[in-house]
């Protein structure tokens with residue numbers, strides 16, 4: 001039986017990051033000395049924005065997911081004011097920071113991250129989970145540099161209903177921009193956006209205003225800068241993901257078999273190759 005955790009079970013360390021509704025702290029479970037990340041969410045924030053059903057969904061979803069590229073949620077507890085999520089600690093921090101520091105990533109590193117994401121999403125889709133908010137801020141790195149998808153706050157368990165999104169629009173697929181019912185293929189679109197951003201350092205439809213970004217997404221106004229130098233195979237993969245008709249986007253399986261991925265991705269644990 002799952003034991004009841006409480007704050008007394010943990011020594012709280014430095015703050016790791018903060019999101020809209022809470023903060024994450026480094027923490028150590030006292031008895032086992034096991035290092036975790038403790039996400040603290042304020043109940044009044046959840047009530048104010050009426051997000052308890054979403055938070056419950058995040059907790060149910062992430063608890064049930066077991067994949068090397070999905071951040072583990074070990075358990076949770078609460079007190080009068082706060083809800084605490086006991087999360088896997090990713091030692092490398094946010095992929096976002098690495099991307100901003102180096103400007104853009106090598107084709108090998110970009111392909112490895114896209115392959116890891118495709119495997120993680122294939123696993124999530126098998127479990128009827130659509131993350132829907134895959135962006136660099138939600139991607140973490142562990143001590144081996146392995147990618148971990150975090151923050152399932154926006155994910156949905158089954159075929160999604162209409163939801164308004166907040167935050168950056170750069171990663172929204174056309175069907176989400178049009179607020180149409182959408183399905184798993186939104187995550188495939190997002191892989192195209194991420195692959196572009198990993199290789200060029202900026203998202204493909206970036207614009208001065210949100211309206212212009214909307215317009216560029218709806219038109220799939222995609223162009224490749226002349227620098228940095230990016231291979232034709234990489235551009236081919238991006239062009240086959242950033243397709244308006246969601247049924248025509250490359251499937252996750254086909255992404256993992258794409259020549260650019262096969263040539264550049266470093267499948268660290270070969271077993272993941274067998275999972276294909």
Ligand SMILES: CC[C@@H](NC(=O)c1cc2[nH]nc(NC(=O)c3ccc(N4CCN(C)CC4)cc3)c2s1)c1ccccc1
Pocket residue numbers: 016017018019020021022023024037039071087088089090091092093094137138139140150151
């Ligand atoms: C993805 C956002 C989400 N975050 C999580 O759930 C998060 C869950 C989780 N587990 N481990 C983390 N690790 C870190 O945040 C981290 C940050 C910097 C680090 N380094 C700094 C540079 N140094 C050179 C190396 C070490 C190392 C680890 C995070 S964040 C969130 C959502 C709501 C509220 C707060 C946070």
